[in-house]
Amino acid sequence: MxxxxxxxxxxxxxxxxxxxxxxxxxxxxxxxxxxxxxxxxxxxxxxxxxxxxxxxxxxxxxxxxxxxxxxxxxxxxxxxxxxxxxxxxxxxxxxxxxxxxxxxxxxxxxxxxxxxxxxxxxxxxxxxxxxxxxxxxxxxxxxxxxxxxxxxxxxxxxxxxxxxxxxxxxxxxxxxxxxxxxxxxxxxxxxxxxxxxxxxxxxGIPHITTGTQEKFVAQMVNFELIGGVSFKKGCYPGQEIVARMQHRGKTPRRMLAARIPFAGDVAAGTEVFANDDPNQACGMIVNAEQIETDRIACLVSLRYPMPEGITVHLGSATGAALQFTPLPYPLEDNALS
Structure with a gap:
């Protein structure tokens, strides 16, 4: 069953x-x-x-x-x-x-x-x-x-x-x-x-699905910030990459929360684009669900930090603009556990 x-x-x-x-x-x-x-x-x-x-x-x-x-x-x-x-x-x-x-x-x-x-x-x-x-x-x-x-x-x-x-x-x-x-x-x-x-x-809890497998290192979806990674244990597949990114003290992407004024389904893995570089994706939707009839709540992995004044859009630089909302935890750049 x-x-x-x-x-x-x-x-x-x-x-x-x-x-x-x-x-x-x-x-x-x-x-x-x-x-x-x-x-x-x-x-x-x-x-x-x-x-x-x-x-x-x-x-x-x-x-x-x-x-x-x-x-x-x-x-x-x-x-x-x-x-x-x-x-x-x-x-x-x-x-x-x-x-x-x-x-x-x-x-x-x-x-x-x-x-x-x-x-x-x-x-x-x-x-x-x-x-x-x-x-x-x-x-x-x-x-x-x-x-x-x-x-x-x-x-x-x-x-x-x-x-x-x-x-x-x-x-x-x-x-x-x-x-x-x-x-x-x-x-x-x-x-x-x-x-x-x-x-x-x-x-602020990410779930990897079919559309996002092999798209993110753990830090790109804040996974070490929510207790999903130990940096004190022994080896596992990919451990060297995850540890190197952590000890570098800088994560190129972080996961943020946002709302999107959009009246349709938004698939995990959909790319997002910033208005300062419309021809290249700046991030990707991690998870998304409808929260109101014409509004989507989502988690999105983006280049981090984003410059002030930049707007981020769904699907293309002319798509619906993401409106960022607070996460329930701080974005720390080097939180070792």
Missing amino acids: TATQHYSDFKTTTFVDLPALKKGFVTPLSSFGMMAFSGTDALSFLHRQLTNDLEHLSVNAARLAGYCTPQGRLLATFLIWKSADHILLQLPQDILPGLQKRLKMYVLRDKVNIAEASELAQLGFGGQAAPEALTPWFTDLPSQAYAKVDNEHGSIIRVSDAFGAPRYLWIMPTEKLATIWPALNPKLTAFSDNTWKLAEIDA
Whole structure:
């Protein structure tokens, strides 16, 4: 069963109602999948492949990490946590099959099993009413970002806040959805998972998708600023490139948040152009979602810093102008972790 089939019976709305979103929402994460790693060498294998330190990952925590080409370009970004029997990696469903196949190629003699965790379902929660709505199942919710609580109802992870309110990811056996969903509906507005993607944009969390694989080094999407890279661990594919950029103390591109007055879809990987050099792209859309009928919220990787007075446009130098908004964290040029 695919991730989409898990949630096909549950009614949601795709219309983004910002007041309702801030009040409280629940969304089935139908476009996010999970890979499950098991076996005696699973942890050491992933530690050697990914950008973050997994050897010190607690069972009570989750962690961001990336997977790079040998040239340091991101093939994927993940949220990672441990269960009783597996290490689980959440990522966009569209790149999961290819990543699973690629990682299996590098298992070699390691005792590692890699499978899609299709027996598990994911619900995302946000807004001021979310904590109270979750208390029938989780009396003690995680109090800080990337803390995790496990009980008989599954695992709940607090992720980065968005729209001024806490957010939670609940992972549970698929068969529990049928009983949990009706109990949530009176308390929270049910949105489709474009709302979760929109909340990730508000939190400044990038997701690599098909259109942006191999386009960015980690620092170009602020990945080290949000805890997705360890500079104290050993080697992984692309480590030399990522470390060199960090220790140079200068990142040629950074990810910014913006709104675009545009009434259509904006694909990840769409180029943007500055008015001072209209013939050459100055950056690329990382993620984008509709926030209002005629407005798009996005994360965009741009040459950094941009000179004052420069305007940036979608698709061409005459396209819709990006209106930049603050990120929820500072852009530090040399934040070692």
